[in-house]
Amino acid sequence: MGTFILKRVLLLIPTLIFISIVSFIIIQLPPGDYLTTYIQALEATGATVDQSTVDALVKRYGLDQPLYVQYFSWVFGMFKGDFGYSFEWDKPVSELIWNRLFLTLAISITTLLFTWIVSFPFGVYSATHRYSIGDYIITFFGFIGLAIPNFMLALILMWIAYSAFDLSVGGLFSPAYAEASWSLAKLIDFLKHIWIPVVVIGTSGTAALIRTLRANLLDEMNKPYVVTARAKGVSERRLLFKYPLRVAMIPFISTVGWSLPLLISGETIVAVVLNLPTTGPLLLRSLQSQDMYLAGSFIVLLSILTVIGTLISDILLAWLDPRIRS
Template identity: 65%
Template structure:
């Protein structure tokens, strides 16, 4: 297994290099650059624009250099100095902006993933074992409802209910009095009081989808000959379901890690904006709109790395879970 892991890690290096090159190229494909957006903003505000100042800014930001020079400047900084470049829009290093947002982003993402698994696993098992029962129909209806309702609509509804009936301040991760306060038990409790809203909102659609997948896979496994044989030999139903068919039906849960991690970081941008969450999604959206190439490129590179790490973790867990899978 160690040799397989090392081989996969080595294969990640050229993959990340190719992803960084493609993402940097795509960011620069739209006409104009950050300076174009900046000049447009100045023009809308009626601020005079001096051609000499434009040339000076273009040289200052490095936009007068060819694409490959800009790319090498960015990649060499990452490889040799751990420097992800400088954000034109925020006027500060990209690394500081990313790490400031990644703490809350990863916390919400991990908790949302745990919520998805904790809810969808027992419901999916129940729906498969008790097919066409009243409970199965209820959970099926709720699952389709969860898939149909957009996350940001659910977020707005939940925010209104919390404010109207619970008297809780909505939006963000802290109440106004704790936003800039030092850490204390009161601030930790206030964080927990706010954290459940984005976790439930973000996890709802993923929960609904995995319930349907697990129900379908487990239903298919329960009808196979080895299950019928084990049941005929008198194996208790709960042991039969948990020991054999469930292990195979869990494959979608494990294989989903590869895409769930980057999706939870960047795929809930609208929801994060509605809930006013200090996560990576809104920052990435602003970087793309303003064509802040180093900030946007660094975020896309980070999401690519998360995807590759998630795929490696899911492959290893699949091999441990399913005896049919071998590294050879």
């Protein structure tokens, strides 16, 4: 098991290097750069920009350097905690990302726990009580959860909260705590608001996991080894948890690797709708304005989370099924 984990950890190094290169290239693909976008915005307001100003901005932002020089400068700076400079915000990237990344992680991890806690018992019940009223109800709500887009569910919740309860569900904090430093009172206020994005983002994932576990468990429960164990007098509860459920959990656990990036990408649209101070809206804005260091840092950090999620998934699968270690 230790050798297996070590191999997976060593594979992270070339993977992350490749991710950083691809991220930097993708950000550079659109024509122009931040300075081009900035000048066009000024000209749209009727302002004129002389060449000396343009040259000064180019030198200030290091845009006159070759791309490989800009890339290596950015990557080596990361090891020192320097993620570059945000052109649009006129601030170091490190000052912009950490608080938003923390909130994004808090929402994503809580949503992941929510999907597992809800989907596991409902998936098992749906499989062990096939074609019962409870199974039909779970299936119905599962299809509803898969069919309704996250942003539409967010809009529906906002409308219900405002029209029925006269409450505003936007943001993660009350106005009094939005700019305040972290304290116990702010944490409690945060917990009062976080359930809304968790439910919105986690609904579709929960519905999908319920369907996945139900299908896998039904497939295992009809296999000969289960029929044989049942014929030998093994109780249904012991039979369920010792044999088929363990095997059915393999595809269920494998979803950890792609659930985390899906939650983060799904959080972007929901964050815009609910006005959440997370990475999504800031990443979208940095991509639109071609703020390359800010956008690149977000993409790399979120990619690291994806790789970590895949590593966790591999370790859990190896623990659950020893055949995977070989």
